[in-house]
Amino acid sequence: MAAELPKTGVAFLLVQLGKHAAMKFGARVGALDLTPPQVGMLRMIAAQPGLSQQALAGRLGMLPSKVVSFIDDLEGRGLVTRTRSSRDRRVYELTLTTEGTELLGEIQSVAAEHEADFCQALSAAEHAQLLDLLRRLADSHDLPPGIHPGYRDIR
Amino acid sequence: MAAELPKTGVAFLLVQLGKHAAMKFGARVGALDLTPPQVGMLRMIAAQPGLSQQALAGRLGMLPSKVVSFIDDLEGRGLVTRTRSSRDRRVYELTLTTEGTELLGEIQSVAAEHEADFCQALSAAEHAQLLDLLRRLADSHDLPPGIHPGYRDIR
DNA sequence: TATTGTTATACTCTATAACTATA
DNA sequence: TATAGTTATAGAGTATAACAATA
Numbered sequence A, B: 001m002a003a004e005l006p007k008t009g010v011a012f013l014l015v016q017l018g019k020h021a022a023m024k025f026g027a028r029v030g031a032l033d034l035t036p037p038q039v040g041m042l043r044m045i046a047a048q049p050g051l052s053q054q055a056l057a058g059r060l061g062m063l064p065s066k067v068v069s070f071i072d073d074l075e076g077r078g079l080v081t082r083t084r085s086s087r088d089r090r091v092y093e094l095t096l097t098t099e100g101t102e103l104l105g106e107i108q109s110v111a112a113e114h115e116a117d118f119c120q121a122l123s124a125a126e127h128a129q130l131l132d133l134l135r136r137l138a139d140s141h142d143l144p145p146g147i148h149p150g151y152r153d154i155r
Numbered sequence C: 001t002a003t004t005g006t007t008a009t010a011c012t013c014t015a016t017a018a019c020t021a022t023a
Numbered sequence D: 001t002a003t004a005g006t007t008a009t010a011g012a013g014t015a016t017a018a019c020a021a022t023a
Helices: A010-030 A036-047 A053-060 A064-076 A098-118 A124-140 B010-030 B036-047 B053-060 B064-076 B098-118 B124-140
Strands: A080-084 A092-096 B080-084 B092-096
Touching (some): A010 A036, A010 B010, A036 A053, A053 A064, B010 B036, B036 B064, B036 B080, B092 B098
Antiparallel strands (some): A080 A092, B080 B092
16 A cells, blocks of 8 residues: 655766765774865865965855865864965965875875775676766866855756 | 765665755655655555554654654644554554545655756666665665664664 | 644854955 | 944845644
8 A cells, every 4th residue: 555655867866866975974084083075175176276365265166164174173283274366365274284195195195095885786887887977967067076066046 | 186086886875865866855745844754654654554652653663752843843733543442441553544644645746856856867767677676785784674773773 | 642723932044244465 | 335244133045943733
């Protein structure tokens, strides 16, 4: 008498798997005393050294006030430095310290482990195939590579 | 001088696409004055009529206190009925009303539209291929079909 | 004593708005 | 006047704990 739950589609599976992947990645970087947003910040600063906090907030879709407290933490741990811009003394230019760069290296190997573990059930060919399909899907929705757009822009 | 962001892997793409899909689905069911958790509740009640609120909370990974307020809403709108169990008068047996069943039908067509729209960039064959790969991935992580496990059980 | 549903409380988190210093 | 960074405050949302009814 109890009906079955309807077959799961791609969209729902993406939500389910995405949440699961985010959770497991969070646990991994948690072992390095980092949150996923902080990882995103380190990555972004590495990619664009000298970035301002406002720009960082804009790129990552987070509130400037939140950037402050996260950077406070990262700076206090010697991973990031704030230096006043000489052109506009209101802004801080963010850069990674040597330790920050080293930690980013660890993060990348953690991410690689995460990727391998998560896709363990797939063959190398299948993994590559899945990657291709997901990239095309992401492209079709204008999702920028490597960035979490917040929930703000709904299109 | 500015380095590139590293190539995006499957795991990260799943997070990105999952968030995007969840957001868009939320907007669609929002037009029916429903939240995604409420949709999950309607689906679950349809699949297992007579379910108790506790059982529902357990299945969906949400707090019992939250189930109360959501069911309050759904009952007030004539979509769900609470009837005292004759065997154990502490529990309410949840069932869909005729209207609730009708609305669930609408939800399913909305979900179908969502699926088609979201995968628009893929051919039918690619869509099927992606579905297969994602299902196998979900299976390998013991993600139950059609259910959002909360963030509770991390394994 | 344990459990279902419910309500109330406390807590966290987020977003908004003020404040300073520079421009 | 406007903007970067910061701080403080208010609001939403969450989880936790207390409560009445039934077992």
